Amino acid sequence: MKKGLMISMMAFGAAAMLAGCTPTIASSAGNAGYPQQGAPSQTGSLLQSGQVPVSDMPSVEQAAVAENQAATNQNSGNTGSGQQPTTQISEEQAKQIALEHAQIKESDAAFLWAKLDYDDGVLVYDVEFYIAETNTEYDYEIDAATGTVRSFDYDAENYTPFQQGAQSGQQITEQEAKQIALAKVSGATERDIRLHLDYDDGWVLYEGKIIYQNIEYDFSIDAYSGTILEWEAESVFD
Template sequence: MKKSYIAAALALTSCLVLGTAAASQSKTVTATFRPDMTLKVNGTTYTVRDTTGVRVSPLVYNGTTYLPLASLSQLLGAEVSWDQNTQTILIHDDDSASDYIGEAKAKEIALSHAGLSAGKATFLELKLDREDGRMVYEVEFYSGNKEYDYEIDAVTGTIVGYDYDIENYTIPSSGNSGTSSGNYITREKAQQLAQAKAPNATLVKLEFDFDDGRAVYEGELREGRTEYEFEIDAATGNFIKWEQDRD
């Protein structure tokens, strides 16, 4: 029954209101706002709002009524998103949830990858979300002094990404060699490498972390209105990421 409602809504609706949906083939038209029109679902009057929560009126153009697709889909139990890369409107109907592996399986996959039993972990979050156009389970849990974060494809069970943090852990400093007893470069060495790429910038952040099982230094430099973000492999000193943005 719900799917028929969604089909009816899509027949009625031709306008996507998701904030900044691209319009490479857009054109200007003259339309009429109709605050006198009322929307009812199963006999109940529904107030249509845009994605910021502001009340909006139906728009009529060439005899067709336009309403915010995101708002209607939410009402009808579906989720709408915009994929900027492919210029695609994505509509997810909750009825397709039967295709998903389920929360229990997602938890099992994460624990198995981390080499932990359920009794050794304290779960903080387990939710279904959309990431880069696909549905994933976001799994977050603690074990000992480590915090684990996983993203697991909701359909295939593939681990899309993971990382873990060691609480209250600092790479020890060492002498002139620039390496620590754990065979990782020191924080000081990581800072030197980063500032060699931006000599006049100021270091505002530098953290030791694990990303996809690899020890890294994640940091940020600022120089005026320019911001540099970087990741350095803590074992080799090689840059994994170096990005420059201007405010």
């Protein structure tokens, strides 16, 4: 009797062990709401169709969308959206900046005009005007965003022996020519200037250059009258 009972208990224990090792097959109802392996997620599908708000996306997907949007914005800016750069100063302000720099009254300036242009990708105003009293034409280039004078020059128009009379009298010295030029650049000294005597179609000139505070000035001076015939200034970095 006891032996039979022990055999029955051993058989029951073996059956229980076998039942514990048998894998449980999940029902289709238990897997509801979860994607099968290898299938695209519902969020991913809606993301591609644009139906899921960014705020409802997982953080990783939010970051991916933000990165993609930033790249799109950058590319659209580089390819040209038709947007024109804005200016901070007006055409009239550009004219006044040029006149004040040249120390010329607007009433004394003839043919005063300004127009927008580009110089090495920078939006600038080209400003020109003419002074009849000295027969001189001025040209200015002014940064349209900041109002900074980028470069300027002026020269005596049609200054020839036929209109001004032949050069006569005593020729000015090199030292006198230097002082005439240095007087145009406040703070510059003789160590900043170089010049030499030259001839242009029989006209005797002093040709020179001043480099001061990162600005290069090129000029020519009548060797007899001391008149500045040409004057140009621009940054040494241009």
